[in-house]
Amino acid sequence: MSSLTAEKLIIAFKKLSLFLDQPDDKFKNLILSSSNSNAWFTQAEVERALSSLHFMLSDEDIEKWFEGIKLSRSPKKIGLILAGNIPMVGFHDVLCVLATGNIALIKLSSSDDKLLPALLAELIRMEPLLSDRIIYTERLKDFDAIIATGSNNTSRYFEYYFGKVPHIIRKNRNSVAVLTGAESTVEIEALGHDIFDYFGLGCRNVSKIYLPEGYEIKHFFEPLEVFQPIFNHFKYNNNYDYNKSIYLVNAAKHFDNGFLLLKEDTSLASPLAVLYYEYYTDLNAVEQTLLQQEAQIQCVVSKANLHLNIPVLAFGQSQEPRLWDYADNVNTIEFLNSLD
Numbered sequence: 001m002s003s004l005t006a007e008k009l010i011i012a013f014k015k016l017s018l019f020l021d022q023p024d025d026k027f028k029n030l031i032l033s034s035s036n037s038n039a040w041f042t043q044a045e046v047e048r049a050l051s052s053l054h055f056m057l058s059d060e061d062i063e064k065w066f067e068g069i070k071l072s073r074s075p076k077k078i079g080l081i082l083a084g085n086i087p088m089v090g091f092h093d094v095l096c097v098l099a100t101g102n103i104a105l106i107k108l109s110s111s112d113d114k115l116l117p118a119l120l121a122e123l124i125r126m127e128p129l130l131s132d133r134i135i136y137t138e139r140l141k142d143f144d145a146i147i148a149t150g151s152n153n154t155s156r157y158f159e160y161y162f163g164k165v166p167h168i169i170r171k172n173r174n175s176v177a178v179l180t181g182a183e184s185t186v187e188i189e190a191l192g193h194d195i196f197d198y199f200g201l202g203c204r205n206v207s208k209i210y211l212p213e214g215y216e217i218k219h220f221f222e223p224l225e226v227f228q229p230i231f232n233h234f235k236y237n238n239n240y241d242y243n244k245s246i247y248l249v250n251a252a253k254h255f256d257n258g259f260l261l262l263k264e265d266t267s268l269a270s271p272l273a274v275l276y277y278e279y280y281t282d283l284n285a286v287e288q289t290l291l292q293q294e295a296q297i298q299c300v301v302s303k304a305n306l307h308l309n310i311p312v313l314a315f316g317q318s319q320e321p322r323l324w325d326y327a328d329n330v331n332t333i334e335f336l337n338s339l340d
Contacts, residue, residue: 003129005071006066010063011127012126017053017058017062019122020051021054027122031043039233040198040201040235041115045087045199048319061323062323065323068333069337076339077143077144078143078336079143079145079162080106082094082108083112084109085203087112088115088119089112089202090106090108092321092323092327093147094106094116094120096333097147098123100337103134105135106134106137144339145336146158166335170328173297174207174208174269174270174296175203175301176206176268177208178302179215179220180302180303181215186223187315188223189223191301191315192224194206195224196227198319199230199233199235203298204318204321206275208267208275208277211280213279213281217255220262221255225257227260240261240272243273247263259273260273261273265278268297269296291308294309294310297310299313299318300312301313309329310329
């Protein structure tokens, strides 16, 4: 194990980036068959995830990222409880563990138990020294630290079982958008990716928008028409129909463009195929509201000049995190480096 160096890791990660851009036939077949075991993992969404990881693993960013990383003097076993809401969503946690010279003890999500192992197998092929650093398990034991991703409910379970060891425990988070009314058609269309990519299942997906008082909804709906084909996905369609029927039965005021429902609500987390909205008259008041809810927000999409402690991104950028865009704004590398 001692012969694994930062230089070898950097080379392996760069090689993996090339693979992500041009996967072999075996991996392409896996992409095509992914929806058989998870209907949300369509070919288009898996390819989107691969493209995002390829973007994350640019040569320049890998070099820059490693400048702040030190390899563990004595490798620790890091238990990883991975989510499965979007394809290969746990990859970054695994990458952080390997980059710091530690051992990834992985409990896969049953929703994503094929793509990620296949990708990590490619990484091992590129750097065989990693074969002892990637271990899959159904039951976590003999670990030195834990990184667990789940819901608000499972986080209480995680806190109970893992609270006595160093840990990062992630709860539910959502992302929001703040519109000023000055957005172009192109910007609203880009916002559509923040809303609809991965069917809206990710914590970086926008589930709530803030609109200036008097904003005409048609200016929002019209540029989103290019995303209408999402309606053809049966599970998304089922969610749309269900929520629409609930709103109609309850005579709840809402807007409907045929594949997305807009409902006025103060909550951040909206049901699938629904986007919550709130009107505002004072942008400073919106900023204060977001500051109070930062612990529930993954990122904010806006062109407004907002002063927050969480990332504020341009339209269309929420699903393209960089290596240093850590989930929940908790620096995973700093956490792992602190274990030595």
